[in-house]
Amino acid sequence: MSKRRILITGGTGQVGTELLRCHWPEDIELVAPARQELDLCDCDRIKSYIAAGSFSAVINSGAYTAVDRAESDILTAWKVNAMAPVAIAAATKDSGVPIIHISTDYVFSGAKNSPYLEEDPVAPLGVYGASKEAGEQAVRTGNPRHVILRTAWVYSEHGSNFVKTMLRLAKTVPGIKVVGDQIGSPTSAVDIAKTVQKITLSLINHDAAPTGTYHFTNAGEASWFDFASEIFRLRGSLRDTSPVLEEIRTFEYPTAAKRPANSTLSHEKIEADYGVNPRHWKDALSDVMASLRASEVLREDER
Numbered sequence: 052m053s054k055r056r057i058l059i060t061g062g063t064g065q066v067g068t069e070l071l072r073c074h075w076p077e078d079i080e081l082v083a084p085a086r087q088e089l090d091l092c093d094c095d096r097i098k099s100y101i102a103a104g105s106f107s108a109v110i111n112s113g114a115y116t117a118v119d120r121a122e123s124d125i126l127t128a129w130k131v132n133a134m135a136p137v138a139i140a141a142a143t144k145d146s147g148v149p150i151i152h153i154s155t156d157y158v159f160s161g162a163k164n165s166p167y168l169e170e171d172p173v174a175p176l177g178v179y180g181a182s183k184e185a186g187e188q189a190v191r192t193g194n195p196r197h198v199i200l201r202t203a204w205v206y207s208e209h210g211s212n213f214v215k216t217m218l219r220l221a222k223t224v225p226g227i228k229v230v231g232d233q234i235g236s237p238t239s240a241v242d243i244a245k246t247v248q249k250i251t252l253s254l255i256n257h258d259a260a261p262t263g264t265y266h267f268t269n270a271g272e273a274s275w276f277d278f279a280s281e282i283f284r285l286r287g288s289l290r291d292t293s294p295v296l297e298e299i300r301t302f303e304y305p306t307a308a309k310r311p312a313n314s315t316l317s318h319e320k321i322e323a324d325y326g327v328n329p330r331h332w333k334d335a336l337s338d339v340m341a342s343l344r345a346s347e348v349l350r351e352d353e354r
């Protein structure tokens with residue numbers, strides 16, 4: 052049986068790792084080159100790699116995600132988040148190969164007081180958001196067979212994320228200050244990967260599969276403080292004590308990059324077009340905490 056090859060960039064990242072762990076049909080071969088083999092700063096290499104690869108789809112989950120570092124490392128952020136998508140779109144357009152491109156709530160300012168719709172105006176607050184917005188434009192204008200999937204507040208059992216930071220801090224400090232006036236939807240990389248897989252298989256199996264920009268996060272809303280509280284509530288079954296959490300305001304925790312106050316994203320469009328009904332963030336978090344419990348992260352914590 053000849054295999055259909057799917058290129059996954061960022062295969063070592065949170066979303067990429069979960070994409071590689073998904074159960075794919077037998078006739079699919081996933082190709083996930085490491086940075087050394089496919090540097091997303093190298094547009095010529097991206098184009099030649101895709102031209103030689105006979106891919107049926109490209110999933111771009113690679114990105115420069117260090118939001119604060121991007122404020123000073125502007126060139127690298129733009130190369131990876133904006134120019135790499137230009138090259139991917141250019142390399143796929145003529146062959147009609149679909150792109151599934153992951154983007155972010157940070158394209159929005161956060162000033163809206165209800166969940167963002169796909170067509171709401173973008174107004175990024177920093178370099179990371181601006182470079183991701185440019186990457187969206189590159190994909191949108193460069194290859195009509197695209198799905199841009201915006202997500203937010205991503206965590207998983209791998210990589211660096213808020214859940215793992217909270218668990219690490221709990222081992223070293225008695226109290227943790229957490230921002231309570233930014234709202235979003237904590238989203239498991241496992242759930243993003245399943246959604247990306249569903250969309251990718253639709254696009255390669257059906258010429259008429261819906262294209263365009265979509266929002267996906269887990270359901271429900273939380274502040275970072277709510278998120279931290281739930282992490283420690285779930286961890287509580289392992290320990291008698293939890294660190295003391297203190298709710299603070301954004302201005303009390305200055306960062307190089309500004310963050311949107313409202314990161315919530317509407318799911319109506321992805322529900323209607325792709326039948327994706329995200330589960331509640333607390334259910335997804337419970338699963339990831341169970342995975343962490345089974346791994347070293349929480350076992351070390353128990354000692």
Ligand SMILES: NC(=O)c1ccc[n+]([C@@H]2O[C@H](COP(=O)([O-])OP(=O)(O)OC[C@H]3O[C@@H](n4cnc5c(N)ncnc54)[C@H](OP(=O)(O)O)[C@@H]3O)[C@@H](O)[C@H]2O)c1
Binds near residue numbers: 064065
């Ligand atoms: N994390 C979040 O909270 C969040 C929120 C909203 C949207 N998103 C979006 O979701 C997507 C996936 O994010 P994530 O959290 O899975 O990211 P992540 O864990 O930070 O992983 C980023 C991936 O990109 C790769 N990468 C970065 N620069 C590269 C380069 N020059 N060449 C090749 N590979 C490079 C990394 O490779 P190495 O392992 O070699 O570094 C890694 O595999 C991204 O598009 C991101 O913008 C993330």
